[in-house]
Amino acid sequence: MGKFMKPGKVVLVLAGRYSGHRPYSHALVAGIDRYPRKVTAAMGKKKITKRSKIKYSVDIPLDKTVINKDVFRDPALKRERYKTGKNKWFFQKLRF
Structure with a gap:
């Protein structure tokens, strides 16, 4: 099995051998508040x-x-951060 948990990747391990055993001190949690609604062929x-x-x-x-x-x-400080790349x-x- 290859190495699948790396920094910079998004991996959601809910169960199994590796669940809860990664020493990360922080996490970014993103979710969907409003899902797309049903679309039919008759709609414009x-x-x-x-x-x-x-x-x-x-x-x-x-x-x-x-x-x-x-x-x-x-705003100049934000511009500097943006220009660093x-x-x-x-x-x-x-x-x-």
Whole structure:
């Protein structure tokens, strides 16, 4: 069996030999709040696009003692983080 639990990958192990035995100190929990509704062939394009929207939720535990308010107020700091090129996924929408 190959190595399937690696950093940067999404693996959900609910049962079995490896369940609960990985020493990660943090996790990003993402879920779907609103699922797409049923679509039929008789519906128009506009109605299909409205019914196929997905609302997602992300649970991030923030430690407010570490983050100061100046970081959120100054857009130049966000621009610097964006231009470094690291963590590109942080500045993109979630895709499901």
